[in-house]
Amino acid sequence: MSEEIAGRGDPLKVLHLLWGKDEGGRRGPKPKARLEDIIAAAIAIADTEGLAAVSTRRVAEAVGISPMSFYTYIPGKAELLDLMLDAAAGDPEGKQAPAFEPHAWRDNLTWVARSYRDHFLRHPWLLELYTHRPVLGPNTLLGYEVALSAVDGLGLDEVEMDMCVTLMANYVYGAVRDVARSRRVKELTGLTDDEWWMTIEPFLETIDFSSYPVSSRIGPVVGEEYGLGDPDRAFAFGLERILEGIGLLIERKARGPR
Structure with a gap:
């Protein structure tokens, strides 16, 4: 796991900064930079060069501002990372949530899932930072509010609503991580998937695959259909399976106990 994860900084200092509750207020001359500009600059660097930069x-x-002046705004990098998480959650390029209606819960959850996916693809460095401890800033809480609203009014209890949102978020996280890593490996190796495949294909032709009858049957069909993968198609397939499962839960709740 990367050492750059959220939650390593002072949680109370982070909360004070997130909610604009300065502990005692700044002293001295007028600040040369705004806190939001510092966070935006950090996000821009991460977007273009990666979190390590x-x-x-x-x-x-x-x-x-001078490197030492940075610490008069934010205690350190650990706290900066938490602030970046919440600021990115309020990305102005993000889509505005529609007015969710309970009868359209499938559309609601599809919108949430695709919004999550777009968000991670815009900021792939987020995949390195997230842990089970949320950064409880205003943008993060608003995102949670929107996601819960997508399953509100369906007869689910509070825990089931939260679990449905968590299920969707975990699915998207895993699906997007694979897409982000595939992009990264292309950058680091300088090879496209087709070029990689052509490099190893002559050697593969020398291998006896008779011990792998199922994969020998499936592999060529899949390779002909979409090569090493079709992220959009795979995402849509997985999302539909999850929606079907949630649909069964909603139907069971509607029937009531037997």
Whole structure:
């Protein structure tokens, strides 16, 4: 697991910064930068160069303050990462949630899932940071509110609503991680999937695959259909299976106890 994960900083200091509750207020001359500009600069670096490129020095330079001045705004990088998570959750490029109606719960959850997916693909570094401890900032809580609203009014209890949202989020996280890693491996190797396959194909022709009858039957069909993978198709397939499962839960709740 990457060492760059959320939740390593002082949680109370992070909360004060997230909610604008300065502990005692800043003293001295007027600040040269705004907190939101510092966080935005860090996100821009992570988006273009990856999380490893984010440092307090780089971010300070990006907003025109000295590296030491950075610490008068944010205690350190650990806290910065938490602030980045919440700020990214309120990405202005994100889609506005529609007015959810209970009868359209499938459309509601599909919208949530695809919004999650788009969000991670815009900011793949988020996949490195998330842990089971949420960053309880205003943008994060708003996202949770929207997701819960997608399954509200369906007869599910509070825990079931939360579990449905968690199920969807976990599915999207795993599906997007694979897409992000596939993009990264292409960047690091300089090979497209087709080029990689052509490189190893001559050797594969020398192998006896008779010990693998099922994969020998399935593999060529899949390879002809979509090569090493079709992320959009795979995502839609998995999402539909999850929606079917949630649908069964809703139907069972509607029937009541037997």
